[in-house]
Amino acid sequence: xxxGRWFAMVVAALCxxxxxxxxxxxxxxxxxxxxxxGCDPVIRVARGQRVDIVWTSDVPCELHLxxxxxxxxxxxxxxxxxxxxxxxxxxxxxxxxDTTKRTDKKExxxxxxxxxxxxxxxxxx
Amino acid sequence: xxxxxxxxxxxxxxxxxxxLWPAEALAHAFGxxxxxxxxxxxxxxxxxxxxxxxxxVMAVFVRRxxxxxxxxxxxxxxxxxxxxxxxxxxxxxxxxxxxxxxTIATGLAGTTEVTKNLAPTLVWVxxxxxxxxxxxxxxxxxxxxxxxSALIGLLPRRLRQRPPLAYPRWxxxxxxxxxxxxxxxxxxxxxxxxxxxxxGWAALTYTLYTLAGxxxxxxxxxxxxxxxxxxxxxxxxxxxxxxxxxxxxRVVALNLRPPSVGLLEREPVPWPMLCLIxxxxxxxxxxxxxxxxxxxxxxxxxxxxxxxRTLLIAAKGLGIxxxxxxxxxxxxxVPVGFLAAFxxxxxxxxxxxxxxxxxxxxxxxxxxxxxxxxxxYHLGHYLSFLALTGQQMIFLVSDxxxxxxNLFGTAAYRVNPGVLDAEVTxxxxxxxxxxGHVFSVFVAHATALDLDGARPRMLLGQVPMVAFQVxxxxxxLWLFAQPAMG
Numbered sequence: 001x002x003x004g005r006w007f008a009m010v011v012a013a014l015c016x017x018x019x020x021x022x023x024x025x026x027x028x029x030x031x032x033x034x035x036x037x038g039c040d041p042v043i044r045v046a047r048g049q050r051v052d053i054v055w056t057s058d059v060p061c062e063l064h065l066x067x068x069x070x071x072x073x074x075x076x077x078x079x080x081x082x083x084x085x086x087x088x089x090x091x092x093x094x095x096x097x098d099t100t101k102r103t104d105k106k107e108x109x110x111x112x113x114x115x116x117x118x119x120x121x122x123x124x125x
Numbered sequence: 126x127x128x129x130x131x132x133x134x135x136x137x138x139x140x141x142x143x144x145l146w147p148a149e150a151l152a153h154a155f156g157x158x159x160x161x162x163x164x165x166x167x168x169x170x171x172x173x174x175x176x177x178x179x180x181x182v183m184a185v186f187v188r189r190x191x192x193x194x195x196x197x198x199x200x201x202x203x204x205x206x207x208x209x210x211x212x213x214x215x216x217x218x219x220x221x222x223x224x225x226x227x228t229i230a231t232g233l234a235g236t237t238e239v240t241k242n243l244a245p246t247l248v249w250v251x252x253x254x255x256x257x258x259x260x261x262x263x264x265x266x267x268x269x270x271x272x273x274s275a276l277i278g279l280l281p282r283r284l285r286q287r288p289p290l291a292y293p294r295w296x297x298x299x300x301x302x303x304x305x306x307x308x309x310x311x312x313x314x315x316x317x318x319x320x321x322x323x324x325g326w327a328a329l330t331y332t333l334y335t336l337a338g339x340x341x342x343x344x345x346x347x348x349x350x351x352x353x354x355x356x357x358x359x360x361x362x363x364x365x366x367x368x369x370x371x372x373x374x375r376v377v378a379l380n381l382r383p384p385s386v387g388l389l390e391r392e393p394v395p396w397p398m399l400c401l402i403x404x405x406x407x408x409x410x411x412x413x414x415x416x417x418x419x420x421x422x423x424x425x426x427x428x429x430x431x432x433x434r435t436l437l438i439a440a441k442g443l444g445i446x447x448x449x450x451x452x453x454x455x456x457x458x459v460p461v462g463f464l465a466a467f468x469x470x471x472x473x474x475x476x477x478x479x480x481x482x483x484x485x486x487x488x489x490x491x492x493x494x495x496x497x498x499x500x501x502y503h504l505g506h507y508l509s510f511l512a513l514t515g516q517q518m519i520f521l522v523s524d525x526x527x528x529x530x531n532l533f534g535t536a537a538y539r540v541n542p543g544v545l546d547a548e549v550t551x552x553x554x555x556x557x558x559x560x561g562h563v564f565s566v567f568v569a570h571a572t573a574l575d576l577d578g579a580r581p582r583m584l585l586g587q588v589p590m591v592a593f594q595v596x597x598x599x600x601x602l603w604l605f606a607q608p609a610m611g
Contacts, residue, residue, distance in 0.1 A: 042608065067158035067542045088543035090158035090509075091609055119608065121161055124548050 024050050029118070031057040031074070034096065041118045045086045046125045053082045065120065067092040086122040094118050155240060155250075155319070155514045157542045159416075159609035160506075160550050168606045171555040175562040175598045179591050182566045183584065198368070198380040210376050217269035224252070225272040225328065227525060232325020236527030242321035243525035246517045248328070249312070249319060254507045255515070256358050261500045264369060265362035271355060273335045277344050288343035292350060298397035301353040304331075305401060308353070309408045313415070314452045356398075357405055363387035363493065364500055364564070385497055385564040389571050393489035402492045403467065406499040407460040410597075413506055413604035415456070421610060424455055467492070470593040478586020480577045490576055491590060494568035498594065501561025502601040505554030509545055516540045554605050562598040566591055 029039040045051050055063060055074035064071050065082065067090060074080040093116035163171075202210075224247060232244035239245050259266045311318045311327060338347040348355050364385050370378040394402065414420055427433055428451055437447045471487035474480070480487065516538070523536040530536065569590045577583045 066156050069542075088158070089161065089547035090542070091161050092158050116610070119159075121608075122547075123161065124546065 024052070026052045026054070028054045031055070031061065031096065031117070033058065036117050039118070042121055043118060044121045044123060047086055047089050047122050048125065049086050051084055051086055051120070054079050055082065062097040063094060063117070064097065065092055065094045089122045089124050092120045092122070094120060155517070157513045157540065158509070160509050161547045162608045163551055163554065163602070163606040165606070167551055167555050168602055171559055171602045172599060174559045176595060178559060178563045179566050179595060182563060182570065183587065183591070196383050196386040198382045200378070200380050201367070202376070202379045206379070207376070210379065214269050214371065214374055214376065217266070218272070218275040221270035221272035222275050225332065228328045229325050229332070231525045232321045232328060234526060235321055237321055238527060239319050239321065240517060241524070241527035243521045244321045244324040244328075245319045246514065246521055248324050250511060250514045251518060253312075254511050257361055257503055258511070260358040260361035261364050261504070264365045264367035265359055267354060267358035267362070268371070271352070273332065273339060273352065274344055274348070276336060277339045288341060288346070290341045292342040292346045296350070297395050298350050298356060298401060300351050301356050302397050302401045302404060304353045305357065305404055309404070310453065313412070314449055314456070316446075316449065356401060360402065360405065360496060361500060364497055385568050388493040388496055388568050390490070390493060391575075393486055394492060396489065399489045399492050400464070402496065403464050404460050406495055407463050409499045409503045410601060410604070411456070411459055413502070413607070416609045417604065417607040418610055419607070424451065427451070427455065467593065470589045473589035474586045477582060477588065478573070478577045479582050480586060482576060487576070490572055491569055494565050494572055495594070495597065497561040497564035497568065498558070498597050498601060501557040502604070505550070505557045505605060508553055509550050512545045513540060513542055555602070558598055558601050562594065565594050569594065
């Protein structure tokens, strides 16, 4: 192999390594008709990684990540990114609040019956 | 004497109970994080350790059977300790009464936001979960804190001197079983179970009910049969390594003993206690079950059956929420199933050991031996919840009503959901389960010695019991290994 190719391989390997060391996780998810599409219902990351979840939604809505207590409001216009560093281990539900729909039945009580859209699992390294 | 009529009545009453389990609902109402599922290698190690430990305990019993109840006890009540301990009962009572009054006041008059009101956190986290931990790991602290005895003590002596009614013997602890079932339903299925209003009204109602019971039948009698939390926390405390005795508000005995020997009884527990034990066990263990994906799938399947649909349509017509009804009924089946399986196991035990006792008698004798596994699951399952949601007390003591006060300057504290790393909770869960299993096998063996020790096939009769306990332990480990569905 020529020196050039060796060099390219080394650089490529280094990029892969530093990619891991930088620890980025980028996932694209979509919501269509209130249902999760385009990604797994469980996103697994390692503690310390930076996580970017890019959301698109067909209707304006609100997403809340428990534990990290982060909210994003994706809509049909442009994708919205939820970014955070996974500093805490655990299993964190991400819930959908549909801001366009009124709750038609009386929702008594604090125990909201939403099923989470997905879970983010932050695992010990 | 338990005649057939007694047993029939008992079973009928029990079958009427709607008993439900925590559906991760509390964790959700407070909303921070769930534990990660146990990794496979930990699940495997835990299982192996539990099974190996069972055989080791059995081997010890073969070689050197331990005499029934003569376990060493060390008195802790030296002169210094007695001095230190003297003000504690009074302080504990004060704390109990203050806690009760605060719960009722904040629950009824404070904000309706769950996380900003003292009542839900104080009751569901600090008291219900916290006292379970204290009872199992320290001792029967609830006996000191329980506020209703103190409130009764405030009434003029004449009123409480001679209780007007004699407590009917046949009633036993059944009222407590029913009350605990209602309590568990509120904790688990009631959509408003964590609401401050619900908590406040429940505390007030229960206070009136308990005071009425104490006035009618006498304080001590009521504590033995009707005060459900004295019975439940007392059950957990029987596992603990301490025992104490009070006389006239003073501690007269305080001993250290090996854990779990408090669960050894000379007599089998009465039927209502057997049912209470199984309901408590079910409540604790199946909290996790309700959070598994398998449960949701199973429930969906049931709801699709034609019989179920008819029932639900009828319920909707009556204004009953379909999901609540479905969960109530689905969960009512669980402790019934548990009872059936346990009695079946005891039937086998009796047959194999050639025991002169019936399955019912054996079930009532062996039920306490299941408690250590339940305690272990409880400890592992709620540790994070206690550590996370418990932090809310830091700002709630400064602003208990949610009115914007700042009594102690801590109102701005924010819960840190990062406490207790996943590895810590995993290790605690598995170690607790394995230890709990060891103690359960030990208690069952000691019970067997008492019951059928003279019989040559006693150890053979232990095989179904150990198998049942291994099954219960495996179920607990499996629950730790499932992803919690929010």
